Amino acid sequence: MSHPTLFFYPRPRVDIAPVPAVSHAGAVLLTDAIHATGLASSLREALAPWTKPLAEHHAAKVLLDLALTLAIGGEHASDTDLLRCEPGLFGDVASAPTISRTLTTLAQDAPTVIEAISKARRAAREQAWALAGDHSPTVGASVKSPLVIDLDATLITAHSEKEQAAPTFKRGFGYHPLCAFLDHGSDGTGEPLAIQLRPGNAGSNTAADHITVTRDALAQLPAGLLARGGRGSKKILIRTDGAGGTKDFLAWLQRQRLAYSVGFTLPANTPDLLERIDEAKAWTPAYDSEDEGIREGTWVAELTELLDLQGWPPGMRVIVRKERPHPGAQLRITDHEGMRITAFATNSPRGQLPVLELRHRRRARCEDRIRNAKDMGLEKFPLQGFAQNQIWCQIIQLASELVAWMQTIAFTRHDARKWEPKRLRARLFEIPATLVRRARHKVLHLAEHAPEAVRVLTGVNRLRTTVAQT
Numbered sequence: 331m332s333h334p335t336l337f338f339y340p341r342p343r344v345d346i347a348p349v350p351a352v353s354h355a356g357a358v359l360l361t362d363a364i365h366a367t368g369l370a371s372s373l374r375e376a377l378a379p380w381t382k383p384l385a386e387h388h389a390a391k392v393l394l395d396l397a398l399t400l401a402i403g404g405e406h407a408s409d410t411d412l413l414r415c416e417p418g419l420f421g422d423v424a425s426a427p428t429i430s431r432t433l434t435t436l437a438q439d440a441p442t443v444i445e446a447i448s449k450a451r452r453a454a455r456e457q458a459w460a461l462a463g464d465h466s467p468t469v470g471a472s473v474k475s476p477l478v479i480d481l482d483a484t485l486i487t488a489h490s491e492k493e494q495a496a497p498t499f500k501r502g503f504g505y506h507p508l509c510a511f512l513d514h515g516s517d518g519t520g521e522p523l524a525i526q527l528r529p530g531n532a533g534s535n536t537a538a539d540h541i542t543v544t545r546d547a548l549a550q551l552p553a554g555l556l557a558r559g560g561r562g563s564k565k566i567l568i569r570t571d572g573a574g575g576t577k578d579f580l581a582w583l584q585r586q587r588l589a590y591s592v593g594f595t596l597p598a599n600t601p602d603l604l605e606r607i608d609e610a611k612a613w614t615p616a617y618d619s620e621d622e623g624i625r626e627g628t629w630v631a632e633l634t635e636l637l638d639l640q641g642w643p644p645g646m647r648v649i650v651r652k653e654r655p656h657p658g659a660q661l662r663i664t665d666h667e668g669m670r671i672t673a674f675a676t677n678s679p680r681g682q683l684p685v686l687e688l689r690h691r692r693r694a695r696c697e698d699r700i701r702n703a704k705d706m707g708l709e710k711f712p713l714q715g716f717a718q719n720q721i722w723c724q725i726i727q728l729a730s731e732l733v734a735w736m737q738t739i740a741f742t743r744h745d746a747r748k749w750e751p752k753r754l755r756a757r758l759f760e761i762p763a764t765l766v767r768r769a770r771h772k773v774l775h776l777a778e779h780a781p782e783a784v785r786v787l788t789g790v791n792r793l794r795t796t797v798a799q800t
Contacts, residue, residue, distance in 0.1 A: 352416055354402050355763030355774060356786050361420070362793040363736040364394060367458045369728075372450035380435055380443065387424040392432045393447070395423050397728035400707040401751070402759050407433070407712065418765045418772060433718055440717035447724045448549065451731065455521075456552045458735035461796045465742040467514050468555060473564045474681075476589055477555065478513040479523060479547050480696035481570035483534060484704075486711065493716040496530040505711060506532045507723065508539050510547035511699040513569075513692075514738070518747050520699045521734035523547035525708075525723040527716070537578035544568060544583075564589045569693045575675060577641055584643040584677065591690040594648055594675040596633075603636045604650070604671070616651060617684040619691060627654035630687045633673065645677050651687055698750075705751045706730055739796055740789030757782045758789075 364370050373390035381389045398420065399410045407429045414423040424432070436443045459466040471477040488495040488504035495504050510524040524546035526539060533539075548556065548566070555565065568574075568583055572593030583590045597603075607613065613629035633648045652669040674690045700708070707726040711719040733751065741747040746758070762777040776783040 350764045350766060352419055352763045352765045352774065354412065354416065354759050355419065355765075355776060356758040356761040356782075357398065357402050358419060358774060359736050359740060359758065359786060359789050359793070360398055360401055360732050362790055363458075363732050363739065366461060366739060366793050366797045367454040367735055369450065369454035369732075370394065372453045373447065376446040376450040377436075377443070379446075380439065387422070387428055387432070389432050389436065391421075392424050392429055393725055393728065395420065396429065396725045397732060400726065400729040401733055403751075403755050405707070405710055405712070419774070433713065433721055436721050437715055437717040440720050444720060444724060447728075448546070451727065452550050452552075454735070455550060455731065458731075458738060459552065462738045462742070463796075465738060467512060467518075467738075468552070471555070471565045473589070476565050476567035477551075478515075478567045478569055479544070480511045480513055480520075480693055480699065481508065481540060481543060481547075481568065481574055482511075482693075482696045482700060483508045483528075483532075483573065484700050484708075485530070486704075486708065488530075488711065492711060492714055492719070494529045498530040499534070502530070504530045505719070506530050506534075507708070508532075508543045509696075509700060509703070510543050511696055512547075513695055513699075514734070518738065519702070519734055519750070520695065522699070522703060522727045522730045523550040525703075525727055527720050527723050534573040535576055537576045537582070540570070540574050540576075540579045541582050544588075563587055567591060567689075569690065569696075571693065577643075580643050580646065580675065584645070589676075589678055591674055591676045591678070591686070591693070594673045596650070596671065596673050597637070600671065603633060604652075606636060607631045607633070607650075613652070614683050616653070617688045619688060622688065625653075628652070630683045632683060642675075643677065645679065646675050647677070647679075648673055648675050649683055649687055649690075702750050703730055706733070736789070736793070740792045741785075742792075744785065746785060746789075758786055761786055 370390065373394065374388055377389040377393070395410055395413055396407060399413060402412060404410070404412055408426050410423055410426070410429065413420040459468055468477060483506055485498050485500060485502060486505045486507065487502050497503055498506060506528045508526045508528060509522065511520045511522050514520050524543045526543045526546070528539065556563065564587065567589040569591045570593065572595055574592045575594045580590060580592060612631045614631065616625045616628040616630050617623065618625040628651065630649055630651045633650045637648055639646060650671065650673040652671050655670045676686055676690070678686055703726060706729045707722065711722055713719050713722055733754065737747050737749070749757070761780045761782060764775045766773050766775065776786055
């Protein structure tokens with residue numbers, strides 16, 4: 331028999347008892363964000379046509395419960411039991427069969443439902459940004475410092491036969507959604523504006539899809555950022571990789587008066603053009619993404635005057651970047667004299683080349699946004715029908731937006747503003763607590779010994795105080 335002192339951890343007696351403990355107590359931050367932004371009322375009004383008059387569970391509540399489930403770590407509709415067992419915090423939660431029937435009903439009229447949900451999301455977004463005040467993503471937006479919308483696609487594997495799932499260009503099978511995220515910059519994360527679900531065999535550089543998802547993203551912005559008729563402005567920058575570098579898409583962006591920074595595919599005679607730049611000694615050191623100091627082993631130059639840009643939009647500039655490859659990196663056929671060569675196109679008429687290049691390189695943050703979205707439902711599409719999974723994309727966006735809005739309003743001065751879902755769950759959402767009744771009021775006692783108890787309480791107070799002041 332082992333000696334008790336040899337155990338590293340205590341071994342208490344374990345049983346099951348009726349206790350007032352609350353799991354996921356920190357998710358009160360998310361339910362308060364729903365109240366603060368008016369999302370519940372906006373969504374309730376939007377989905378009223380698809381809710382029976384005497385229905386016990388409104389379609390809006392069903393979708394919000396699913397969004398909350400994804401935010402706290404669930405993956406499927408059945409994971410709503412994480413909420414159902416805590417009615418004191420999350421209210422009445424529909425059963426799994428009721429949720430299934432609701433999703434089926436909404437999917438039967440998917441285009442109209444998606445439009446209704448999108449309008450509710452836009453109204454809540456406008457309220458969230460207003461509550462954020464000086465910390466709103468729109469503060470300080472200008473031609474020199476535009477509001478950035480990142481576009482990127484990702485491959486989602488389907489592990490069973492689902493409607494319109496198809497082989498992908500990477501020899502997988504599933505879907506190929508195209509996403510648009512608003513970049514909150516280095517001080518925050520970001521929020522989804524549009525997710526267009528596409529079959530796995532959808533093209534990477536399809537201009538029509540890029541135009542559609544950009545239109546949907548612009549429709550999510552407050553009217554004050556757009557010109558009359560919903561047209562854009564140079565205060566909005568569309569940023570994407572080479573998949574968006576098509577003549578049709580850039581011409582559309584130009585007609586919409588939007589700024590852009592898009593990956594550009596260099597022609598076959600690029601080595602000759604680079605030699606001419608070498609001879610002219612036109613390379614400028616690039617900036618580092620952290621402190622904007624000089625980035626060792628990386629240079630940028632403008633290639634516009636050396637290219638035949640017939641058919642491309644007027645005013646387009648092409649900027650090329652060369653850098654020493656990382657140890658172990660494989661050079662490509664387009665690389666030159668041992669240097670990795672990339673390029674992007676922009677219609678920004680001013681700005682130093684290193685500044686424009688650094689702005690474009692920060693597009694990599696979009697990959698983090700997609701990774702976080704996969705952690706909140708985008709990794710798996712649990713439903714069978716394509717229209718049902720389109721509704722699922724709306725739920726994913728609701729979950730991601732709730733987290734982003736909560737951070738933007740509640741944690742403006744804390745590093746929790748930049749925490750990703752995994753850390754938010756471990757540090758905030760899963761904080762222990764007890765729920766008691768006192769003088770006809772419910773009181774949620776956060777555990778005093780929890781490391782982030784003060785932070786959760788501060789965030790809740792900020793959400794409620796901010797709303798009270800408006």
